[in-house]
Amino acid sequence: METSQPSRPDDSVIEVTDLHRRYGSGTTGYHAVQGVDLTVGRGELFALLGTNGAGKTSTMELIEGLAAPSGGTVRVLGHDPHRERAAVRPRIGIMLQEGGFPGDLTAAETGRAWAGMTSGTRPVEEALELVGLAHRRDVRVKQLSGGERRRLDLAMALLGRPEVLFLDEPSTGLDPEARAAVWRLVRELRAQGTTVLLTTHYLEEAEELADRLAIMHGGRVVTSGTVAEVIAGRPSRISFELPAFGGTSLPPLAAEVAVDGRKVTVQTTDLQQTLYDLLGWAHRHGIALGALDARSASLEEAFLAIASEAANQAPPQAAPPSGTAAPARTARRRLIGSAR
């Protein structure tokens, strides 16, 4: 199947401007979403990442039109999803974080009921087949496993052949095989032009699926862009343990080095050169580096760094220029290399 790039970037399906959501009022109120801006183009798969309580689901609910924002605007397919829900709902599909299907109906009966409430549906059998539940059609929902229930939820979201699909943590509770299958399905839907907005805990999922992503913290978007853009400028990481006898001091490295007892963590923007310098030094001195591990910058690294940066600021604000990620609470010394 051909992969279609987001055809026209200006053809945005979801437009969110300065979005706010407050629960309660006054000093007891809670400001869950604090000025979020997002744009998702047609056919794009956009992932919303964030720590627990970052405001992902609150933001999703506003974009889905389940609640009215306290401030700012949302446009989905050119309409206000809350006030003009009749225009928007038939064209979107929603999967909530937690399914809500009566336990005493079978999967097929659930599908039939949903089909009766949805415009332009695909056959129920087809929807169940898409998520691999066709053989469980006559099993009551309460007897389905947690993962099967998630997939039923996904099938219901797909029932109306939505142009825009909202998935709130779609793969939570799935075993690795089912997760891979859901990823395949989502990728296929995207390839057919479905716009997807999803939230996830799994950074791997975002890395695997997303055209673009945003990382939220404290109700704000801290950083956004393609995976490459978000990772760009984030350091690679080398970690190892020095031998117990010690005595040798580390070589000068063009990197940031953190020592915690025998454990050493090096963060570098030039992984190959730093690794070469380090291994050369170890070889010359006959030192065995224990638990040696070297990895390129990943979304996970970037995410953790951004989360801890954001957590160190109160109130949370946009992240400072990257490259200063710091593992907290470890002794640190900067050894600017002169060797090269």
Next chain:
Amino acid sequence: MTTAVPTATGPTTAGPRSTTARRLLALGRAEATLLLRNRTALFTALLLPLFLLFTLRGTLTQQAEDHPGLDVDSLLVYGSVGMMLGFVVYYNLTAAYVARRGELVLKRLRTGEARDIEIMLGTAVPSLVLALLMAAVIGIGGSVALHLAVPVNPLLMLAGLVLILATMIAMAALSSSFTKTVESAGITTMPIMLVIQLGSGLFIPLEVMPDRVADVCRLLPTTPAYQLIRVGWFGTDGSSAATGFAGSWGTAAPHLVTAAVWLGLAVWGAVRYFRWEPRR
């Protein structure tokens, strides 16, 4: 999950546009299936009202001893019909709303195309059908068996029927907001159930009550709609002599007003307090 996603232009045809009628039907059908599979709910819906009928018969016979003018046959059939309409809809539906809210079904339904009012009414479909069926069987069967007169003003009966059912739905929605679990619905519905049974003129006709008490009862939420049914059926609410079709409108007018006011209040309360998802 090996199948490819069929495209919109693929061999399968898209279903029709969703309409209010289709949505109510789909929801009602699902809800009916659930009712049939839930032994407790089914038992409460079918057998408890029948048990109440026997109590009703006993109470009315007893009252007739002190009030010789009382038309026990008519009141028995009328009271039974009233109990069916009130009890089956109000109690069942309160439990149904609580159960669906607890399972997050209401929240999930709101993500679809159905509007809030459609979700409320769709869930009520089986309770309404069941109540109307039972009321019809008892009303028609009882009238024929006991040789009751033909209703004086069917229009008023219809108005009373619609008002009582609508009020019951709204009050069920309201009661469900104050009910955490299906099990506790028995307790939270008690006040209204007592009002329906004792204060609406069903078990104890208003005319055998002391005047003061009767006046208060006439103002209770469910009384006026029931009185409309009674006036439409027999041409009198018991406070004066029976009239014909034309005269029944005059007798019914005040009940129409109070019934409408109560319905308005119940709907307002339901909209104001109804909760779509459990409190966290």
